[in-house]
Structure formats: structure tokens, C-alpha cells
Amino acid sequence: MVPTDKLPAVRDAGRIPSVTESRRSLKSTAAAVKAHPAQQSLSLTPPPESSKVTLHAGRTRVRQLWLCIHLPRLPLEALNARGAAIAVFENQQGNPRVLLPDFKAERLGIKPGLSVNAALALVPKLELAERSPEKESRVLERLAAWAERFTSMVSIEAPDLLLLEIGGSLQLFGDIETLRQQIESGLAEQGFSPSAAIAPAALASVWLARAGRQVCIEDTKNLAGTLGPLPLYCLEWPESVRESLHGMGIYCIGDCLRLPRQGFARRFGAARLLQLDRALGRLPDPRKSYRAPERFCEEYELSEEQSDSELLLKVGRQLLSNLERFLTTRQLEVRHVQFSFFHLRSAATHLTVGCMQAGRTTEQWLELLAIRFERLALPEPVIAIRLRSGAGQALQAVAGTLFHANGRQSASITHLLERLSARMGDESVHGVTTVAEHRPHYAWSTAETTAETKGSRLPPCAAMQNHWHAHQSPLLLADIRRTNSLLLRRPLWMLPEPLPLATDESGKPTYTGPLKLVNGPERLETGWWDGHGIARDYFVAVNAKGVHLWIYRNRKRSRNKEATWYLHGIFG
Amino acid sequence: MNDALENLLRNPRVWQGIQQAGGPEGLATAYPTGYASLDRHLPGGGWPRYALTEILLEHYGTGELKLLMPALARLSNADEIDPQSGGDREAGWIAWIAPPFQPYPPALLQWGINLQHMLIVHPRQDIEALWAAEQALSSGNCAAVLVWSDVLDEKTSRRLQLAAEKGQSWAIAFRPLKALLQSSAAALRIELTAGEQGTDVRILKSRGGRPVSVPDVIHNDAG
Numbered sequence: 001m002v003p004t005d006k007l008p009a010v011r012d013a014g015r016i017p018s019v020t021e022s023r024r025s026l027k028s029t030a031a032a033v034k035a036h037p038a039q040q041s042l043s044l045t046p047p048p049e050s051s052k053v054t055l056h057a058g059r060t061r062v063r064q065l066w067l068c069i070h071l072p073r074l075p076l077e078a079l080n081a082r083g084a085a086i087a088v089f090e091n092q093q094g095n096p097r098v099l100l101p102d103f104k105a106e107r108l109g110i111k112p113g114l115s116v117n118a119a120l121a122l123v124p125k126l127e128l129a130e131r132s133p134e135k136e137s138r139v140l141e142r143l144a145a146w147a148e149r150f151t152s153m154v155s156i157e158a159p160d161l162l163l164l165e166i167g168g169s170l171q172l173f174g175d176i177e178t179l180r181q182q183i184e185s186g187l188a189e190q191g192f193s194p195s196a197a198i199a200p201a202a203l204a205s206v207w208l209a210r211a212g213r214q215v216c217i218e219d220t221k222n223l224a225g226t227l228g229p230l231p232l233y234c235l236e237w238p239e240s241v242r243e244s245l246h247g248m249g250i251y252c253i254g255d256c257l258r259l260p261r262q263g264f265a266r267r268f269g270a271a272r273l274l275q276l277d278r279a280l281g282r283l284p285d286p287r288k289s290y291r292a293p294e295r296f297c298e299e300y301e302l303s304e305e306q307s308d309s310e311l312l313l314k315v316g317r318q319l320l321s322n323l324e325r326f327l328t329t330r331q332l333e334v335r336h337v338q339f340s341f342f343h344l345r346s347a348a349t350h351l352t353v354g355c356m357q358a359g360r361t362t363e364q365w366l367e368l369l370a371i372r373f374e375r376l377a378l379p380e381p382v383i384a385i386r387l388r389s390g391a392g393q394a395l396q397a398v399a400g401t402l403f404h405a406n407g408r409q410s411a412s413i414t415h416l417l418e419r420l421s422a423r424m425g426d427e428s429v430h431g432v433t434t435v436a437e438h439r440p441h442y443a444w445s446t447a448e449t450t451a452e453t454k455g456s457r458l459p460p461c462a463a464m465q466n467h468w469h470a471h472q473s474p475l476l477l478a479d480i481r482r483t484n485s486l487l488l489r490r491p492l493w494m495l496p497e498p499l500p501l502a503t504d505e506s507g508k509p510t511y512t513g514p515l516k517l518v519n520g521p522e523r524l525e526t527g528w529w530d531g532h533g534i535a536r537d538y539f540v541a542v543n544a545k546g547v548h549l550w551i552y553r554n555r556k557r558s559r560n561k562e563a564t565w566y567l568h569g570i571f572g
Numbered sequence: 573m574n575d576a577l578e579n580l581l582r583n584p585r586v587w588q589g590i591q592q593a594g595g596p597e598g599l600a601t602a603y604p605t606g607y608a609s610l611d612r613h614l615p616g617g618g619w620p621r622y623a624l625t626e627i628l629l630e631h632y633g634t635g636e637l638k639l640l641m642p643a644l645a646r647l648s649n650a651d652e653i654d655p656q657s658g659g660d661r662e663a664g665w666i667a668w669i670a671p672p673f674q675p676y677p678p679a680l681l682q683w684g685i686n687l688q689h690m691l692i693v694h695p696r697q698d699i700e701a702l703w704a705a706e707q708a709l710s711s712g713n714c715a716a717v718l719v720w721s722d723v724l725d726e727k728t729s730r731r732l733q734l735a736a737e738k739g740q741s742w743a744i745a746f747r748p749l750k751a752l753l754q755s756s757a758a759a760l761r762i763e764l765t766a767g768e769q770g771t772d773v774r775i776l777k778s779r780g781g782r783p784v785s786v787p788d789v790i791h792n793d794a795g
Contacts (some may be wrong), residue, residue, distance in 0.1 A: 059742060101728070139747060147597050166652070205790060309581070348790055413665060413711070413712070413713040415709060416711040416713055416714075417691070419707055420707060421706075423700070423703070423704075424694075424695050424696060424700060424704070425696075426694065427692060427694070428691050428694045428696070429694075430689050430692055431687070431688070431690075431692065432675070432677045432680075432687055432690050432692060433677060433687055433688075433692060434677045434678050434681055434687065440678075441677075443677070443678050444676065444677035444678060446692075447687075490676060490679035490682060491676055491679055492637040492638070492641075492675060492676055492679045492680065492683075493632065493633060493637070493672075493673040493674070493675065493676065494673060494674040494675070494676035495673055495674070496674055496686060545631050545634075545648055545766060546632060546634070546765075546766025546767065546768075547631050547632075547633040549617060549633070569673075569676060570633035570673065571633060571635075571638070572632060572633050572635070572636055572637030572638065572673075
């Protein structure tokens, strides 16, 4: 029954998933596509089975092996409800019907397909929840992110399947059975009841998992035999197709495979024939790899409104520990996280917590949150909390010291800085640095105080610093002056804004009494390049109390005869 | 009877001069001030280490910063040998909490302060200044913590003293002259006045030392 005539052009080519579409397909499948350009033209001869794809120079790639996880109870498990008898319902043709009862409800006689009214009549205490596809897909995405620890290639097959390529992971995890057990027990720990099947073709593993056949096929040759007895429903073809197949006396996949290819393609569409070929491993079946979002965003809905800070912090801790897990998997670290507290009747309260040094643990984040939370006034009780992380940066591993806790100190200065800025705000805590500038008020600026910048930047006045280090004992200022004659006397205290000084009759400045000029003038001028030019004569003056002041006379002519003497600094 | 005596000695309100001054231990626990005339009158020859120093003054600008600068410069730069562990100790941070004006970095650099270890905190309330000072002192990273506060009293001064001991740090509190009337837990209290030639220092209280007036500690021409 091997037809030899040329194959007709595929009519519904648009429905065939194009290979080039999924850019992130595995290299091996991309190579396989080159080996079989039959993708666009449907061959009526079954394509040769290939268990190994030979690459150039005879190198063989590890064969693909797909593990498919089917979560038949996902609608129920996504609700994360435990305890009471509960059932998920869904609107089916306008009538709310039970989709999935939990085990307790099942024991009480609730069956899928029962109308909601009937179910309530049967079990008045039954809790009913409407099916939420959004929640399910969110859970599936979370599981996909979790499954990335087993393989680099995870694909989500909506609505309740996950595909993992495990062929490449076997070397690391030992053998198939160990890996499978790890995956299954991991899922069970998170409260899911998976059914997993392993096959060398992705589609075959999907069908097997959907049928609940927890088998492990390693060789493509065994695929046809195992897939044969599977009922048609696991193909998820439309009802009409299935019915007409049933009408022809075809009830399982094996029956389909026995049909003449040409006729099957004409009656049911070439896409279906391609599907069968893919499932048998005759054609490559590239999949889109799931990529977890780079930013963490998770919500926690409280069962009722809460204003107890203890409880809210507990929820915060749970979210933060999820964040930590998220970041560890990606080898990222963040410096900012945002908490949003949602209320029923007013706008959400946002709280951004930042830290100096990225890569904090749950406990450290929680401590910062607690400091901020103390001072946060929530307008209303909270109904949901969302945690969203800032932009991630690559994790920087720091080598610890073995004997001496030297690293600890630089870690805990950031700890102190974080605590101070959490309580008083970021702008209240800063360092200082000098700027090469002759105008006194531009000669310095605030600097960020982080442990990372420490030591990496050259000191602003390197020559002087070196000179300082050369002498281990404290130097007198006179010594420094001798070494560097350019250094002129500067006050230790600076006023944020120059203070206008009153003058006496003779035009001399006063500040709590007449001032005596003891040193000066030192003329400081210009600054035309940024429009803040100055023309000042600076003097050192002493007042009646013996306080030394740094004052200046403004040499610019003022129009309305404003004060021309200003106080700018105090020699502390 | 012995028990009663030990209980009394264990009471934190009783300070023993023997802990602070005299003997080689006392000498090791002082930072030289950089002013020889003052060092001569201070027990151990310098500022008390890991303790609270109070500086009382009428006006800012009476030389209060100049008095501290040599010691602070050394603390912020020197890779000091920690007497306890015997190993290298990282150069300490210097925290300025609620300074009344802006400490001017070029001048600090002239005095040899390592600006990379400067930390300036501007709390919004006075009470927060004390909280910040306590945190900075007990963190164990700050070699010196300078705090300006009007609400410091005996109780809070004791807390600062304990935090300084815990974090092995040097606390310096600047207070107005009227604080003379209040008692304090500080290890050293000095009063600064501007004299004819320079700043006069009056030692009001000194653990293991005695009150004395030291004239012209800082000459007007310096700094």
C-alpha cells in the first residue's frame, strides 16, 4: 500500500505550524528540518524513522526524550483550597455544571457533569468555585519556571500540560527513573497530582500523558505499538472529526495509522496526517521553549480583609521567599522590590523597599520591610498583596574568607546604611566627595555610600592622600600647607546657602557684633560656562565671641543695593 | 557581705576608675588627640576609646571640629591593629548624625580625612538622630559617631555609652552649655570656650582623670 505518485500540494498549509516560527527550537530539531525538507510538501511515503540525527563529521547528538506532565486536576489544584469538600464548576451551554469535585466531594456523591443545583441539593455544605483559566495558566507558568531546574527546554502545552526535554539532562540526573521520580515528587510536594509519560517524540508523550499511560518509551521503534491502542479522545481533534472516524469504525490511533495516507489526508486534512507522523517521530516537532519573565511578580489574595500587621508581614515573608527562589534559579539579584497592598474601596498602597547591596536573603528583606511597615499608614484593611521585583542584575558572587571575618564588616556597613535609609529615606543618608572646582559651593557633592564603590574609585586628591599615608602619625595642618602651597584655608562648616550680613554705618559687616577681618582677601571669580559665575572676595573674620567665620564680599554690582556681604562658612 | 559588695560592683551605675585609667590597658584604650597639651591631661593620653565623649559649647565654630580632626583623620585612614583580635581592622567609618551645617569636604580633605568613609545622616526628627546614633554605634562598623542633639539626657547618654561599648566605637555628642546642669554617663565631658589666642578646653569630667582647664589647646592660626 505504498503509494508512489507525487503528493498533492498541501491545501491548508496555513494550519501547519511553521518551523521557522519557533525561533528558539532546539538545535537538533533545526538540523533535523534541514535533513527533511519534506515539511512543506507532504510526502505520501512515510518519512524514514530517525532515532539519531547525524550532524556534520559524524558527531551524534543526544537523542531527544520528552517527558510530558499532565495535570488532570489542575482546575481544582490551582485554587489552592484545602479542607472542606469543594468542587469546581464551569458554564457548559449556559448551565453551570460541576467540572471537577475533590476527593471528599466525590465520596459524598458529587460527579463531574452534575448541575450545580443538583450538587448543592446533594451536599448542602459543598463549596463551589468557578473555574478560572487565568489562574490555571498562571499556575502552569509557575510550574514551568520551577521545571527549568531539570532541563533548559520546557514548553507549556495549554491548558494543562508541560513538556520537558529530558534527553539532555540524563547525564546530570543519572537515569530516567531518578529524574522522573524527582519531578513527580517535587510536584506532589507542591500539591499537584501529575501523570507523566516519556517518549522520544513530543506529541507522543502528550497523547500518552493525556491518556494517563505513565509509560517510558526510549526507542522510536516502539512508539507505534504503544500509541496504537490509545483512544481517539487524547488526540483532542474536533468532535466532528472524531464522530466521522467513529462512524468508520475507527476507535484508536492504531486504526488511524492503518488507513491509506492519501485518503486520510484528503478526508481529514493534511495537518492531521502530519500530526500522526510527528507523534511517531517521523517528522521533527519543534516546540517553543518557555522563558520565565525576568522580573518577579506574584500576588497573594487574602481570604478576607486584614489589617493585622503581623499577619501581613507573614504573607510578605512568603512572597519574599518565593522571590528568593526565583532569583536563585536565575542567578540574579535585585536592589528594589515593590509591595502593593490592595484595598477593597480605595486605591492600592505602594511601598518600595530598596537596599544598598543586591542579593539579599528573605530575612534581610523582611527586616527592611518591617522597618518601613512600622511607619506605613494603611487607609483600609488589605485584601491582596503583590510583590514585584525591580530590574535584576547578574548575581555577583563574593568569596568569603576562611579564618577572618573581614568580609563581614563591609557587608554589615551596608546593613547599617539600609536600616538607616529604610527609616529615614534614601535622601537622608549619604556620603561626600570633592569635585575639582574653584567655586566653594561646587567643590563638593554628595556621594552614594555603597560598599561596592569603596576602594574602586581613586580618592579625589590622590597626591595628598598618598602624602597622608606616608606619615602614619596625624599631621599638623602647617605640614600639609608646606607640602602643597595651593591649599588655602577652608572652613569645616559650610552654610547650605550664603547668609546675607548686615552692615554698620561704615559699611563693615556685622554678625552678632562687629566683625574683624583677620585674613584675606582671597579672590574667587568666574564660572561663565554654566551661567553661575561668581565674583567674590573671601575673608576670614572673627566676631566678638571669638568664632572664626568665612565671609565674602560680592563684587558684582547689585541693582537694588542688596547686602553685599555674606557669611558662607564657619571654621568649626 | 562579699555578695553584697559584688552586687554593688555589678551595678552599671557604679563606675570604677580602675577599668578606664592607669596601667598599660588604660594607655591602649585611648586615641591621641593630636594636641600635646590636651593629651597630657587626659587619662591614657587621649580620647577615651569605646566610650561617649561629650563636648559642651556655646556657639558652633568654637573649634569643636578642629579638636577632633587629627583623631578622626587617623581613624578614617589608618589600618589600625585591633588589640582584641590582633589582626588588621578595616579603616573605620565616621558617621555624622544631624550636623547643624554641612561638613565641608575640601576642608575635611585638608585635615586628612578619608572621605570615602564619611557617612552623613540628616534625620527628620531629633529623636531619630539618637536612634540613628545608637544603630551606627552598635553596628560595629563606625570608628566614630558624631551626633548633634538637643534632647540628649542622662538616660539616652547611657544608651549611647552602652552602644559604643557594644560596637567598639567612639561616640561624640555635641551639646549646648546648659547641659552642664544635667548629669551624664559620658566617660569624658569637656567644655570649649574661645579664648584670646585660641580654644580653651575645660575638662569637666573624666573617668580616671581629674577636672582641669587647658588653655589654648588649638591656636587660632591652625585650620
